[in-house]
Amino acid sequence: MLFADQIIHKVDERDTLFGLSLLYNTSVDDIRRANGLESEIIKKGEELVIPLPDSTVEVSRSENKAEIHTYRVKNGDTLSEIALKLGVEQKQIEQLNHLSDQNVRIGQVLSIPGKAAGGDRYSVQSGDTLSRISLLFDISQEQLRQINNLENDSLRVGQSLLVAPLRPQVHLVEKGDNLWDIAAAYDLAIEDISKWNNINGSSIYPGQELKLYSRTVENFEFGASAPSVLMASYREKTPAEPLEEYSHYREEKSSQPTRNYSESRLDDPVLNYRQARDILEALDRSIESEPGLGNQLSGYTIVIDPGHGGLDPGAIVASVNGNGETVYVVEDEYAYDISLRTYRLLKLYGADVTLTIISPNHQIRSSENPSDTFVNMKNEVYNMASLNRKNDDSSWPVGSSEGLRKRVEIAENAFRGADRNKTLYISIHADNSPDLGQGTIVLYSSENEANLDKSQELAESLIPYLGASSSTGRQNLAVLRDNPAYAEVLIEIRNLYYPGNSWAIRYDKLREQDAEFITRGLINYAEGR
Template sequence: MVNNKGLISLFIFSIFLNSNLGAQEFHKVEPNQTLYSIARLYQITLADLMSWNTLKDARIRPGQVLVIKPAFNLNLGSVGDTYVVQNGDTLESLAARFSLPKEDLVEFNNLSTDKLTSGQRLAVRRPRPVEIYTVQAGDSLLGLSGRYSLSLEELRIINQLNGDSLQVGQSLRVTRPSNPPLTHKVENMDSLTGLALLYGMDKSALVRINNLSGETIYPGQVLKLKEYASADLRVGLPPVINSQPTIAPPTPAPASTHQVVTGDTLYGLSRKYSIPVADLIKWNNLHSNTLKVGQFLNLKKDDVISVAPPVVTTPAPVRSQTTPVETLPAARPRANGENLTWEPFVVLDKDIPLFEWNNDFYYWTHPGQTTQPNRGYYENQWNSPLASYQKAKKLWEGFETLLEKRTPKSTQLKGITIVLDPGHGGLDPGAIVKSTDGLGDTLYITEDEYVYDIALRMVPLLKEHGAQVQLTILSPNHLVRDTTPASRTLIHEKNEIYNSLAKNRTNALEDWPVGGTRGLERRAEVAQELFTHLGGEQVFISLHADNSPGTPRAAGVLFQESTGSKEVTASRFAQILADNLGPGAYTKPRDLGVLRNNGAPNKVLVEVRNVAYQEHAWALRFANSRQMDAQNLVNGILAFYKTR
């Protein structure tokens, strides 16, 4: 006799196979599994599992296909990651229904009001990123399906697999993002069907948004995932050669080491071996987050690797048989002969999604592009200033926690409160200049993204001498970035917000940082708010890298025009900073909005670089140069307080 319940399950499964949305998730029962063990495996209740599969009792059989996440229903809502608001729903009732604090619902959905509209779709689970998994010996597609709560068919589609066989070292997407980026750069594995499933979209919408004439896409193509994305589809890369590096047979590594395979990342290894990313970098003397296939890594402190790494040969890049390596430009002189090193501060918080993207770490979300494609391009995935502030503040608090664990070098700056003002940000990118890299390729440099990085690099250098440090603006999705390779320039993201709850409380468009007189006044107000809260002697430094062809090819320190003793103090502070900023650095009195109404006695605006000049634009792209700029500025502050 045919089992009707089994037919129902298989019928649902066949519906899924013909769907591009992939909203349901399934599990195929294996020998010795019970309904209770499956419920525990997927962290769902036994009652829900029985209800979704119309089971009258807990009896199941091997090979039976069970629904472990029901289909999204526009009329009934969803018990998955999203829910469609029904008449009578309130934030309070939904919070109780999904066992969430009301504040989480507000945060997940960037809500500025408690009012809900029937038909409105709400996220009811914390957003998660796309996770990449590297296949290990013994893995099976079915096992990964159960581990990551994706159906076999979903895994096949989003990874464009023709069957269920896997290869050790193969990289697989094993999650779907709940907050997709604005754009997607097509990989060799991609198809429109797979991308529609990956990002929870209708395939026809992808065709329409990108003005495609059919379903053909090519590696390197940039696809828009939202109507308002500003990706320029003409800025594509040549097709990528689908080939793997050839690795000579390795000598077995000691038990305390790991040999890097395709798909390995520092964050992934950190989780696998329960070792902080900072320790992995320190123990292996790494200068970036980039790993090489075949490389051996120490997994224990003070271990020395005695095994010679294997020889790795990689096919030549598409554009030429031999590609020159872009080298670091000559750096400014190092003051006091300090060793130029820095720590990769990575916040590991279970409540903050973490991405390794473009060889840097991002939080909550990451850019859609890997390099700034033109002057007009920008990305804006943050619609709520208040939500951006809340996320940025949580990330900043994690950053400060990491800094508190460092051993101080001195107390020279104890009692000093330093507010750093990274120029521009929010809706104002500052200068976006066209330049070239060392290979002659065109690239674009966005001022606010790079000066923000210099400001972040100054924070630990100042705190290790006892200073209190705050920034006037914060980014919600990154800390220090190493931009490796430097030819991949930072993306203009309109997501920085004022470091002030009061400035973001109304959650209006006007709350985003802007240029002009009002924007500069608000920065001074934020600085004063921070000074009042923290106390101590006040120092204010605004950081810029303007495009000013008429000014010298050197750093400039500008101080506020005034009369009497105030100008003497400001002039002296500016001069000592300039003395530490390399040859030709100059000072100049100016009437500047960000300084004019600023109550700090020691306040300056520093043009760290002048991107009107090729060598300055070149240097700004390199993490080494930005670290040196940060160190030189801190050396100037230390020199000022030493000579007082």
């Protein structure tokens, strides 16, 4: 396929080929061909050629493509009259069109300086210079260097340049602001904002001016309003009436107050199971009322295993809110929320889905105030009636070999009668490990080499959709090793050791995005078989 235009994209940590194909309105296959990629795995810092089909190259404005203004000289026109009529300086027209004098001829097409809209891009053509692009879009060279983070004036053909800023130069902090919200609104990394403003930790205060670029310039021009929310939450996306988040009861505390704090409802596993089933069945009815998203996973039976739960909260990690106060993130509460979101999406793509553990008091939960973290509530039960008959500690989920075996038993029950070649087991966690990187890790293991290869294939199919810093690894995990699925993996969706991740997981829009990434990776696996 021939492309009339292309741009260069530097891969960021959370980039995927799928995400880039959506961003630039092209296809994953075209990006792979343009870069000679044998797989969909990309690395942070890598520069990719993004091919744009002919349909994106137009004189008129198209999405995110800067319009080049032109004027065709008519009988009787003079250069001064053209400049006056179009509201630009005559000198600019002369410079932009390399005119040695003021004479113009009938039919001559002149390039006219014109402001671009926020976020518009221009693909560098042969012969372009920074000064010419500056004239073409009526933006200073200094601002062009700033918004494109250019170290010098060297340009290359095909390079994609912003010709109007996406965001203002500074953000004035208001009451209630926090670094994560600001970073999400302007599509920036918290680490960059902190570095540009010499912020240690995450404390900011009302009235503070935060720089939104690595350097500032005089006479910064920004004509658009700041972007608001970049991602849709589950409640914004679903066409159905959103379910009540809580049923039966709520936690006593609105937020996890200390690392060791917990609340519990461990009196009657049978009651907890009935309450949890009521909540799950209400979610199922809500999903059934939504239009399907596709049938790519039709025929698949997938078990989603929310990490930890019951007596086992998993990691409990200290983080900091926008006021510099310590808050605590409880792994199992957030892993369960991502699992519920994934459960919904997989069903909307046609899969038969089972959860290994379920909660008796809440559905998918939003995070209106991320400073209020989910409380360590010990109340989850195994999603199987026969495992909830004894009223003792053995009935409650726990991370022992016996407890993990019960999750496998639920999978065995879910896979009974299913096409074994289409049975998958996905365990969702959020690690707290200083020895590992920030990216998502997909782990696999099995009792024999044949199953190991199948699980490794599943893990590698997920990686392109989990971000450029994601990776796979083999680890001897009981819940995977003894599993009856055709392929099984454990996903450490975020490493909570890193402050950026312990911030991110507290935001429902980002948890929804995590669920979407997992779902898209599973679709990639199914379509590739």
